[in-house]
Amino acid sequence: MSRLSLWVIVILAIAGIVACGVAEAEPAAPQTDAPPPLVRAIFVQTTPSATPQPTTDAPTTEATPTLDITATPTITPNPTWIADPIKAIRGDHFWLARPFLAINGIRDYAERAYPYGTTALGLQPHHGMDIPNPYGTTVRAVANGTVFYAGDDLNDIVFGPQTNFYGNVVVIEHHMEIPNSGGIMLDFYTLYGHLSAFYVRAGDPVEQFQEIGAVGQEGVAIGPHLHLEVRIGDPYDYNATYNPSLWVQPWSGYGVLAGRVLLKDSTYVPDVEVEVISQDTQRTYSTVTYHYDQVNGDPWFHENFVIEDLPAGRYDVRVKYLGRIAYQTTVDVLSERTALINAIIE
Numbered sequence: 001m002s003r004l005s006l007w008v009i010v011i012l013a014i015a016g017i018v019a020c021g022v023a024e025a026e027p028a029a030p031q032t033d034a035p036p037p038l039v040r041a042i043f044v045q046t047t048p049s050a051t052p053q054p055t056t057d058a059p060t061t062e063a064t065p066t067l068d069i070t071a072t073p074t075i076t077p078n079p080t081w082i083a084d085p086i087k088a089i090r091g092d093h094f095w096l097a098r099p100f101l102a103i104n105g106i107r108d109y110a111e112r113a114y115p116y117g118t119t120a121l122g123l124q125p126h127h128g129m130d131i132p133n134p135y136g137t138t139v140r141a142v143a144n145g146t147v148f149y150a151g152d153d154l155n156d157i158v159f160g161p162q163t164n165f166y167g168n169v170v171v172i173e174h175h176m177e178i179p180n181s182g183g184i185m186l187d188f189y190t191l192y193g194h195l196s197a198f199y200v201r202a203g204d205p206v207e208q209f210q211e212i213g214a215v216g217q218e219g220v221a222i223g224p225h226l227h228l229e230v231r232i233g234d235p236y237d238y239n240a241t242y243n244p245s246l247w248v249q250p251w252s253g254y255g256v257l258a259g260r261v262l263l264k265d266s267t268y269v270p271d272v273e274v275e276v277i278s279q280d281t282q283r284t285y286s287t288v289t290y291h292y293d294q295v296n297g298d299p300w301f302h303e304n305f306v307i308e309d310l311p312a313g314r315y316d317v318r319v320k321y322l323g324r325i326a327y328q329t330t331v332d333v334l335s336e337r338t339a340l341i342n343a344i345i346e
């Protein structure tokens with residue numbers, strides 16, 4: 001039995017219940033077979049000794065006996081691995097609140113027409129989520145943090161691909177300990193674009209739900225809305241974004257579906273239509289896959305599509321490629337959890 005198989009069994013034993021939907025057993029590269037048996041997304045301890053390291057550092061057969069001896073102490077965990085907080089993010093990580101309070105008719109959920117990573121038939125691949133609201137609606141911090149930037153991007157390319165892209169933008173730095181990681185700290189950023197006003201300054205500490213600005217349509221925007229991003233790494237790097245829908249806490253009774261639409265050789269395919277139909281209500285929700293060469297999959301899920309705000313329940317999933325249904329399955333979406341599917345298409 002391989003070390004990996006053993007590891008999977010250990011995880012299953014720890015998890016106890018094999019339920020539908022959430023975290024895969026191994027967050028490595030997308031898999032080319034059926035979706036793995038999924039384990040409830042308890043946070044698996046990531047102590048270095050338990051890490052299912054790839055066995056690539058085993059001595060090669062070409063090595064001479066003397067080289068074998070010097071090459072053996074490879075069970076020692078790679079220090080780079082320990083230091084990389086992205087690899088310590090395991091399972092669901094709904095660490096953010098919504099940037100609006102759903103009171104007085106204010107909308108607190110994203111527009112489905114232009115999801116993260118997609119082009120909505122001709123736009124740039126989207127690096128965030130859009131939440132439409134009337135001009136001037138109060139925008140709130142999604143988590144505690146410190147204001148990294150508050151201002152315009154008229155004269156310098158600060159966060160986007162060009163000047164005057166976000167118009168007025170607030171960026172908040174969040175410094176938090178990754179739950180159940182043994183103390184690994186993560187720095188990440190949330191970005192709020194197209195604001196008509198901002199109420200904070202760089203260096204200000206902010207608390208979750210604090211009023212930080214107001215909805216506008218400054219910069220490259222059609223209609224008043226908030227553009228929300230999550231970035232890990234360099235806050236100025238437009239390519240450092242991840243899908244906020246996997247970070248924003250679902251409402252009670254709702255969950256998220258993430259998936260990977262892949263060819264047999266494990267390449268991600270853009271612009272593939274994914275449709276999910278509720279078996280309870282027959283309501284259909286749809287999206288298309290990311291332009292994966294221009295945006296990132298999640299540190300844990302490695303997805304190329306997400307459909308958020310799904311009422312918990314059972315769904316029929318259809319993946320349409322080259323004018324036909326190329327993959328279909330059934331998935332259970334659980335309240336406040338992420339379900340994950342692999343769809344291998346030809």
Ligand SMILES: [Zn+2]
Nearest residue numbers: 128129130227
């Ligand atoms: Zn946007």
